Amino acid sequence: MHNTSIRRWLTLAIISISGGVSFDLAYLRYIYQIPMAKFMGFTNTEIGLIMSTFGITAIVLYAPSGIIADKFSHKKMMTSAMIATGLLGLLMSVYPPLWVMLCIQVAFAITTILMLWSVSIKAASLLGGHDEQGKIMGWMEGLRGVGVMSLAVFTMWVFSRFAPEDPNSLKSVILIYSGVYIALGILCWFFVSDGNGAQAQADSAGDKRTFSLKDILSVLRISTTWYCSMIIFGVYTIYAILSYSTNYLTEMYGLSLVAASYMGVVINKIFRAMCGPIGGLITTYSRYKSPTRVVQFLALVSVVALGVILATNRNPTSVAVGIGLILLLAFTCYASRGLYFACIGEARTPTYIMGTTVGICSVIGFLPDVFVYPIVGYWQDTLPPAEAYRNMYMMGLAASCLVIVFTFQLFRNIRRTAQNEAMTAEQAAQ
The missing domain is CATH 1.20.1250.20 (MFS general substrate transporter like domains)
Incomplete structure (x- = not known):
């Protein structure tokens, strides 16, 4: 055994x-x-x-x-x-x-x-x-x-x-x-x-x-499918932007190529291993108990971090501050990545269409893979570094705001469903 x-x-x-x-x-x-x-x-x-x-x-x-x-x-x-x-x-x-x-x-x-x-x-x-x-x-x-x-x-x-x-x-x-x-x-x-x-x-x-056309259509008709898809879309946009941290620290703060590459490993690899489980712990042990609420809180923190990055971008002086802000942004992103598929379960998605829902949310949620890299690459090639990275972090700010809006909508829907279930149970008991 x-x-x-x-x-x-x-x-x-x-x-x-x-x-x-x-x-x-x-x-x-x-x-x-x-x-x-x-x-x-x-x-x-x-x-x-x-x-x-x-x-x-x-x-x-x-x-x-x-x-x-x-x-x-x-x-x-x-x-x-x-x-x-x-x-x-x-x-x-x-x-x-x-x-x-x-x-x-x-x-x-x-x-x-x-x-x-x-x-x-x-x-x-x-x-x-x-x-x-x-x-x-x-x-x-x-x-x-x-x-x-x-x-x-x-x-x-x-x-x-x-x-x-x-x-x-x-x-x-x-x-x-x-x-x-x-x-x-x-x-x-x-x-x-x-x-x-x-x-x-x-x-x-x-x-x-799961594979019948009728079920796919019913998944597309459920509003929470779209809310979950947009939450993943927003978090994943930040994830794609974080992959430019190496370039940002080299071009804006003059970090050496090897040092910046090690930072890339810390941000893209070490944080990935640590932050997903931490997001789960926050959900389990904090008073929120809701993956959707935790993702919303993390999106608020990322808005603050991005605001400070944009403010310091014009005149980057302290490399420690630059690294600290990017690590904070990475923490909010990777902790959210560990939780965003949990939102689908929290939204009371029926088990028999769970696979289809995850598939559709993956297709919509991972769309930033298609457009973020060519757009940022074009900015890097055609604009001065400060302007290219300002545009990039503005895109990140818009994505974080998207997460806040749709986590709010999703949580409102979850709460309404819970209240309806409680009322139904009460009526049944009477």
Whole structure:
């Protein structure tokens, strides 16, 4: 029994780490935008285009990835997805021209979103009974973050070993990621089950309703679907903007490239591992008890942080203040990211349409992947740094205000539903 438990947790770690790190080469710009421009020869606008190519393809593939998770062997899908992603990395390491790079990003979306996104979530959920889902999903998010963070810190260390002008520095980073993906793919083959066990069969039978057109239309008619989608949209816009922190600190505060890149790791990786679980703790132990209210409070804090960033942007003097404000913004963003899918459950979404609701919210909520990167890249290439970053943080301010508006609407709806249920229960009791 003890061995079974160890194997279960080991399997969860492999699934979580694979699902987490698989995106790192597609999102290489998050830490290595300046080296990509220098060694691969792309402009900032082209790097933005490379990112949005992945984003656009991903948006199209989120919904079908759920059907893949129900129809195919989890072991075969995860193994082939990770190995294929590793092989694409090997092609990326030769610094191909722009058109090849764009094709690679489309292929990355197929291997990481279509073949892996829903499969990894479902494969993890099947490791426990229905009463263990909270624990398993919590650990999955934490393990993903730890995997991403460890690999990022290691590759940054390797990158910093090279001379600043050595093009092999970025190549080594890409090759390490590729090797890790292929190794994880092999581990998936030995540890991940096909997903055709008794519970998987039961789940598949229960999910049949999810794919009928009638249910999709009913999800689109529910107002809370749109409220949740817009909350995710707002938080995700801030998430995309935070990926420019490295550039902002280098260009506005004169931070060295290696120091700014380490800050990129702290903001995009370490905070990701820490802040999601902290958001859950705030919800559990504060007097709010509502994920929607906590996300609203965090959005108010981010409005304050962005206001101060915009005020100091004209005359940046203290690098410590700049870093502090960005870390505060990162905390509010990552804590909200750990909670925004919880809002769907809090909104009393019926279980049989939960999957469809998550799919639709993913499609709408992750749209910033499509437009933020090319717009900010264009600003970086055509405007003075102070003006480009002012525009970017104004966009972030608008997104935070969007979150405040829609969390207010959602919470009002949740409270009304709760009051109606209480009244119905009272009338039934009489």
